[in-house]
Amino acid sequence: MPEPIQPNVDESQSFEAKELAENIQAGEVKAPEIDVTADYEASKAFSGGASASEAKSATAPKFRVSEPIKPTVNSSTSKGDPQQFRSMAADLTERESSVTEGVSDDLVKKALEKGQPG
Secondary structure, three states, X not given: OOEEOOOOHHHOOOHHHHHHHHHHHHOXXXXXXXXXXXXXXXHHXXXXXXXXXXXXXXXXXXXXXXXXXOOOOOHHHHHOOHHHHHHHHHHHHHHHHHXXXXXXXXXXXXXXXXXXXX
16 A cells, blocks of 8 residues: 655655755645555566576676685694694794894894893
């Protein structure tokens, strides 16, 4: 069943909306009617009742999409092996020492000496 619109002039956002609300209240313009039930029934016709395969083909990309690569998990990392952690730390220490060997700045050498135990 159509529902009449009752505009409120104070709640109108723009000049045109306020003018239309005033004209409707004055009776100069007929208020539009909204039939929600008819709109709902009309919307059903647009849905078309497509099957899942039709919906998938309608929304499928128009270009080739590659499958994402799943990350590989090393079985030893998932077990929390302490020896593996030690070997990783040793590898990092070796890399770090090779980077700092050629440092000739005196301040950096003093900082390295102060960081040594003993």
